[in-house]
Amino acid sequence: MAIDPRRLTVLLAIQRAGGILAAAGSLHLTPSAVSQQIARLEKEVGAPVLDRQPSGAVLTPAGRVLAEAAERIESELTDARRALFALQEDVTGTVVIGAFQSIIRTLLAPLIRELEERLPGVEVVLRELDWEDGQRELRTGDIDLLLLEAESPIGQHPPRGTRDVAILDEPWFVVLPAGAPVPATLNDLESLVWLGVDPEAAAHRATDRALSTFRLTPKIAHSYNDYDVAIAMVAGGLGVAMLPSLALQDALPDGVQAVSVPGLGTRQVIARHRTTRSEPRPETLTVLDEIIRATAALPRVAQ
Numbered sequence: 001m002a003i004d005p006r007r008l009t010v011l012l013a014i015q016r017a018g019g020i021l022a023a024a025g026s027l028h029l030t031p032s033a034v035s036q037q038i039a040r041l042e043k044e045v046g047a048p049v050l051d052r053q054p055s056g057a058v059l060t061p062a063g064r065v066l067a068e069a070a071e072r073i074e075s076e077l078t079d080a081r082r083a084l085f086a087l088q089e090d091v092t093g094t095v096v097i098g099a100f101q102s103i104i105r106t107l108l109a110p111l112i113r114e115l116e117e118r119l120p121g122v123e124v125v126l127r128e129l130d131w132e133d134g135q136r137e138l139r140t141g142d143i144d145l146l147l148l149e150a151e152s153p154i155g156q157h158p159p160r161g162t163r164d165v166a167i168l169d170e171p172w173f174v175v176l177p178a179g180a181p182v183p184a185t186l187n188d189l190e191s192l193v194w195l196g197v198d199p200e201a202a203a204h205r206a207t208d209r210a211l212s213t214f215r216l217t218p219k220i221a222h223s224y225n226d227y228d229v230a231i232a233m234v235a236g237g238l239g240v241a242m243l244p245s246l247a248l249q250d251a252l253p254d255g256v257q258a259v260s261v262p263g264l265g266t267r268q269v270i271a272r273h274r275t276t277r278s279e280p281r282p283e284t285l286t287v288l289d290e291i292i293r294a295t296a297a298l299p300r301v302a303q
Contacts (some may be wrong), residue, residue, distance in 0.1 A: 007041040010034055011049060016166060016268060019057050025157055026164055031278035078289060092121035093283035098134040099147035102227060103269060106249045111294050115198045122283050138272060144284045149202035150268040164270045165288060168295040170245040172206055173263040175234050180258045186263045190214045195230060195239040196223035207242050208266055231256060
């Protein structure tokens, strides 16, 4: 059985994006081209790898086996790239990173000191940017890496001349008052008042996806964009909300609990960089590899 590993990359993109259309955008291919690659992969393995449903494409057992293999290949290539950089002369230069609040606070700010020792020839500059400003500055060359949530409006549509690299997949949690009964399923949340989410926030799409499973339309009250604001609203008894693991690294205030509920899914954080004849530069890839290494070591909220 001969399997083209390039087709495994396509399958992995479908798993991460949740469907063929979204994967096509992240790969800069047409949906037809993605479907053709999957058809050829299924011919190579002699089994279906996708179960196409109205809500999206779901991996079959054979597809999950191949996606896991693709993740191992991706990891091995990352390790090999890091090792190759180590064989080269010292990497030098400046790498400017644009990112959002929670990823700066929990990952990037603590990482800078470590990088000063590990990469003495590289200067890393952090800038807190919203996604629109970040995308514009990536395009103009003012930043080298843009970290954003894959389900954000801009995260779903990578422009030409850029490449997205997944750096973190983390679970969503439901945050609710401490006195509320601990939910075991999504249906247990149906009768609660939910906080609204700014449509520009990645949590908007994730929350809508969860609420769409309810039999009855839940009551929506108030609205937030920032995760710290959501926690404050929950603490004030204004409603419940969905937050990712990174947003819960700090101790929650009294009167608030975070609970893992099956079906909430995961939030993916990506790093976007330019792809030209001269980019990404070695120092940019080196810093990107260090970010991936650091995300793997992040503590996880107990589920």
